[in-house]
Each structure stands twice: as C-alpha cells, then as structure tokens.
Amino acid sequence: MRLSSSFLPTIKEIPSEAQIASHRLMLRAGLIRQTASGIYAWLPAGLRVLRNISEIVRQEQNAIGAQEILMPTLQSSDLWKKSGRYDAYGPEMLRIQDRHKHDLLYGPTNEEMITDLFGQIVKSYKELPQILYHIQWKFRDEIRPRFGVMRGREFLMKDAYSFDIDYDKAVITYYKMMLSYLRTFQRLGVKVIPMLADTGPIGGDLSHEFIILAPTGESGVFFDADFEEQDWLNMQIDSEDEKALANLFKQITQFYAATDEKHDKSRWDQIPQARRREGRGIEVGQIFYFGTKYTQSMDIAVIGSDGNKIYPHMGSYGIGVSRLVGAIIESSHDENGIIWPDSIAPFKACIINLGVKDEACVSICEKLHQIDPENFLYDDRDERAGSKFADADLMGHPWQIIVGPRSASKNKVEVKRRKTGERIELDVEEVANYISNYNDR
Template identity: 65%
Template sequence: MRLSRSFLPVLKESPSDAQIVSHKLMLQAGLVRQTAAGIYAWLPLGLRVLNKIADIVREEQDKAGACELLMPTLQSAELWRQSGRYDAYGPEMLRIKDRHEREMLYGPTNEEMITALFRDDVKSYRDLPRTLYHVQWKFRDEVRPRFGVMRGREFLMKDAYSFDLDEAGARLSYYTQLLAYLRTFQRLGIRAVPMKAASGPIGGDLSHEFIVLAPTGESEVFYDSRFEEIDWSKTDIDYSDEAGLHGLFDQVSSTYAATDETHDEAKWSEVPSERQRTGRGIEVGHIFYFGDKYSAAMGLKVSGKDGSNVTPMMGSYGIGVSRLVGAIIEASHDDKGIVWPEAVAPFKVGLVTMRGDDEASVAVAEDLYRQLTAASVETLYDDRDERGGVKLGGMDLMGLPWQLVVGPRGVAAGMVELKDRRTGEKFEIPIDAAVARLS
C-alpha cells in the first residue's frame, strides 16, 4: 500500500483523554476512531490487524475440529427467557423493541441461540460430539466504558460452544479448546497464562481465563514460572489424543496460576519462592464447562445409544478478538510506539525514501516496492513528500516489524538500510538482496 493513497490519519500529539498506552497508540497510529462512548470505527491499519488475529483464531479452531457458522447480533428476548437469563443478566444487556413491539436484545453472548439452533436440528447421539463457533460483534452496555477497545461496549469475539453426550466427553471438549487457546496465543506472539477462574453469569464449575502479562493489566496475577518455559506451539499433542489432552489439563491444573479473584495464599506458599512470579494481566480469553445449564433449561434432548432421551452437556469458549489488539500493544510497545509481533502486524515492511526529491532514491524505492509486492511481502510504502525523520517516526509509531530505508548515500553505494523494529538493530544490505532477505 502507498501511504500517499491510504487513509492512515496519524496524530502528532498524544490524545489527552486516553488513559492507557494501547488506547493512546491506537489513536495516534490511526488504527481506530471513537464514534460514541465505548464504540469505535476500525480504520484500515487497525482492521488489517483485527482480521489477522481473527484469521489465526479461526485456523486454530478449525484444526481443533470446530465448525464455523455465523449467528446474528440481534436475538429474541424469548430465547433468553427460556434459559432464565433475560431478567438476571443485568443492565449490561441492551434491550430493544422492533416496530411490532417484540422484545429483542443486542447479543452479549450466544449460549441461548446456539442451544436453540442445535435443539431444532440435532436429534441423535450420532450427531455428537460437536463444537460450533463464530466470530461476531457483541454489545455489553458498560456503565463506564474506558481504556479504548480494552473495555468498550461493542467488541468482536470468537465464541465456540461444545455439545457432548456426557460429562467425560464434555471435559474432553474443554481440554481440546484449552490446547487450541494455548496454541492460538502462542501464534499471536503473546504469552497468555491459563488461570483458574470464577464462572460469573455464564455458569458452571470449571473455568479458566487466559491472561496476557502487561504492566497496565486490570488484574493482579500470581503464577509459577514454569508457564514461561513451555512453547505450546510445539507441544506434541494431537487433538485426537485423549491421554495427551488429559495430561495437558493435569499439567495446567497442577501449575499454580491465579488472578487476585481466585488467589489462594496457602497453595501459593507451596510454590518454591524462586519460581513465584507476580504482576498484572489482561484477560483475553475465557473457557467454561457448565454441564446441562442451558440444554436442560431449553429442552435440548437427543436419543441415546439405548434409545433413551439424553440431555447433552455443554461448554463455551470465548476469545476477545478486538480486545487482543489492545492487549498485544500493552504487552509489546516502547517509547516510540507499537512493536507488532510479525504474525499480526498490519504490514511486514515499512519502505521509506529519505529524500523524495532525489530521483535515484525514488527509482530504487519504486523498484523495491514493485518487487516486494510481486513477492507477496506486505509492504507499506511511504512515498509522501515529507521529511525523512517524519517518515521514520511514523514507521516507529505504527510498529511494523521491518523498516527498509532508501537514501541517496546508500543508493550511491548500492546499499539500503534494514531496521529490525523490535531490537532496533540496523543492517546495511545490497539493494539487490533486500527482497530475498524480506521474503
């Protein structure tokens, strides 16, 4: 993309109303703009990040055997009355009426709707187990929306729902999602520690939340440093390996990790002091097993292997896709701006001409942009008639993993400068080697 033709409204000053780093940087770098309290428009740069996160989430759900569908944002109040949650949910639910005075709501979650869909179309044990998911916008009318996309009222979520014949099968589905989540966050370039959690209004007695460690996190966290030693993307467990999945759950459950809400001082004291870690964290995912709470309330039955009616056991699994954008920035930034993990960066390379009035530099930059684009290397080319320092500052702010800098002196010597945004290291490389290096 050419910066001269894009819509990337970078702010020169730090916004005064933003309280945390991610909110400030998302506004400054032109990722989002607020349109109402707690509601944001995603601008081109932010949307690219949002879509990349969603794509990784989808890929890992698909690998775990979940099937994608898409449920609407608006739901009938009658569904929620069947489960008993319509009046119990509280003022966070946005309740509305259509022109026929039918009560509707903007969905904060989808347990009721997915249960109704499953109830109406699945009749036999042969159709179980199943895990269904979608990536959809949700709305929760926070009384004090703050911190940008970290605690907004409208947000993008991946929510999945599992259906099994019995508790043993449901727990296996839970362990499957546990592994999928660990691998998802690993691919996103962040460390998210699974911590035993309270179930809240979702219900159930088995729940874990996934916490990204960041100094500005809302929750105080306590965890065993063993979680820092595990590369979940390389964990040799297949999703069909029941013993491996059980072993994974045992490993997670036996390694201490808790937020201040579930912290147990007695158990914490059993962790060797050299392995005790404390800090702050941001919740980016939450998984629940809640048995027949919704299936029983909404009359979901299937015929069992012996012909008797069976009420399926259920679980639900959420990832805050839009919240992850803010969480990643909170965990990965410096005093110059965002430092994106390469997997979710809006572009891999920022191409900069230091002198827009130098014909030789512009010719080299144009050729590099053509070659990088042809090689499918996502490149943001700053071809504007601006000072070089302004361009480099903008690239640091946007946080692209690599910067390719073209200047008159380098071009005269047949070289360009390559900068690693994360480490700040700079390399002089031959012009004709640049594309191969970045491919």
C-alpha cells in the same frame, strides 16, 4: 499499499480523552476512531490487525474440529425469556423494539441462540460431539466504557460452544479447547497464562481465564516461571488422542498460576524463589464448562442409543478479539509507539523513502515494494525524514526498510527491526531473504 494515498491518519498530539497507552496509541497510529462512547470505527490498519488475529483464531479453532458459523447480532427476546436470562441479564443488555413492537436485543453472547439452533438440527447422540463457533460483534452496555477497545461497549469476540454426550466427553472437549487456546495465543505472539477461574454455582475446576501479561493490567497475577518455557506449537499433540490431552491438561494445571483474588500463599511459598513470577495481566479469553444448564432449561435434547432423551453437556469458549488488539499493545509498546508481533502486524514492513525526488531511491523502493505490495507499506510521501521515522515507529511495523540517497547509490538500504532497534545495511537483493529468514532470539 502506498502511504501517500492511504487512509492511515497518524496524529502527533496525544488525544486528551485517552488515558492508557494502548488507547492513545491506537488513536495516534490511526487504528480506530471513536464514534460514540465505547463504540469505535476501525480504520484500515486497525482492521488489518483485527483480521489477522481473527484468522489465527479461526485456523486454531478449525484445527480442533470446530466449525465456523455466523449468528446474527440481533436476537429475538423469545429465546432469552425461555432460558430465564432476559430478566436476569439486567441493563447491560441493549434492548430494542422493532416496528411491530417485538422485543429484540443486540446479543451480548449467544448461548441461547446456539442451543436453539443446535436443537433444531441435531437429533441423535450419533451426531455428537459438535463444536461450533463464530466471530461476531457483541454489545454490552457497560456502565462506564473506558480504555478504548479494552472496555468498549461493542466488541468483536470469538465464541465457541460445544455439545457432548456426557461429562467425560465434555471434559475432553474442554482439554482440546485449552490446547487450541495455548497455540492461538502463542501464534499471536503474546505471553498468555491460563489461570483457574471462578466457576460460580457449577463448581469444579473447569473454567480458565487466559491472561495476557501487561504492566497496566487490571489484576495482579502470580505464576510459575516454568510456564513461560512451554512451546505449545512444537508439541506434537494429536487433538483426537484423549489420553494425550488429559496428560497435557494435568501438566498445565500442575503449574501454579493465579490472579490475586485466587492467590494461595502457601502454594506460592512452595515454589522456588527463582521461578516465582509476579505481574499484572488482562483477561483476553475464558473457557468454561457449564453442563446442561441451557439444554435443560430450553429443553434441547438428543435421543440416546436406548431411545431416551439426553441433554448434551455444553461448554463455551470466548476470545476477545478486539480487546486483544488493545491488550497486545499494552504488553508491547515503547515510548515511540506500538511494537507489533510479526504475526498480527497490519503491515510486515514499511519502506521509508528518504529521497522521493532521488531516482535511485525511487527505483529501489519500487523494487522492494514488489516483494509484497499488499503487506509492505511504502512511505512515498514527500515528508521530512524525522516525521517518517516517527510515524513508522508509532505504527509499529516489525521492519523498517530505510532507503536514503546516501546508500542508494551503492544499491544498499538499511533494515531496522522495530522490536530491538537493531539496524543492518543490506544489498537491495538481500532484503527479502533477510526478513523472511529472520529469527528472534
């Protein structure tokens, strides 16, 4: 993509309405524009990030056998009246009437709908287990939206729902999802710690919040440093091997990790000083086992081998996709702008042409652009060097390829790593390899 003809409006001034870094940077880097309180339009760069995150989430869900569907944003109130949540949900739920005066709502979540859908289709225990998910916009009419997409009213979320024959199988599914989440977040390039969450009236230890570490996070977190060393992606765990999953879960939960509400001083004190990590975090996902709550209230059952009704045990598993964009920026930026993890950056690299009227510069840039025209952003604008650098830093491209008349005559360019600021001069032909083989230490 060429910057000169793109819809990537960066702004120099700090927008007055934005209070926190991620919100300011998202507006300044041209990722989003607000259209109403807590509601945002996603511009090309922002949409690319959203899609990159979604794609990783999708791959890791598919990897554990979850199947993608797409449920609508608007739901009939009927199902919610059946489950009893229509009245319970309160003013957070956006209620709408159609022309026939039929009550509709903009879905804040999809347990009712998926349970009903499941019930229409699955009739026998032989068809279990099932894990279904979708990535869809939701709406919760927050009392006070704030912090940009971190606490918007409309938000993009991956929500998965599982159906198992009994508790023991449901637990296995829960473990699978835990593994999938750990892998997902690692691929997203962020440090996320699962922490025991409140399970409400259901009890047990089967709900975890996934917290991304960021200094401006909403809650304080305490965890064992050993957690940081885990490499989930390179752990060869077969997601069909129940024993391996159970072991993994044991291993994960043996590490201490808690938010300030659940912080246990006595357990904390047993951890060696050197391994104690304290910080702040933002919740970006939650997994939850809730048993037969909906299948029973909505009378959705399958027939068991003995011919009797069985109410499947369910779990639900959310990842706040749009919230992650803000949360990742909170945990990865500096005073100049965003620092995107490679895996989700809107563009892999930005080619900065400092000599748009210089033949050598132009031809080198064109050549570099061909390495990956879709994912290399080419700053071909006739602008000052300073503003190009400032924009590239602001937008947070992992790589900047700087092409100036000085070195272009020697067929050399400068490559800058956004994250570290390290720069290296390379022959034009070396750039593609250098970037694709680069490893962060």
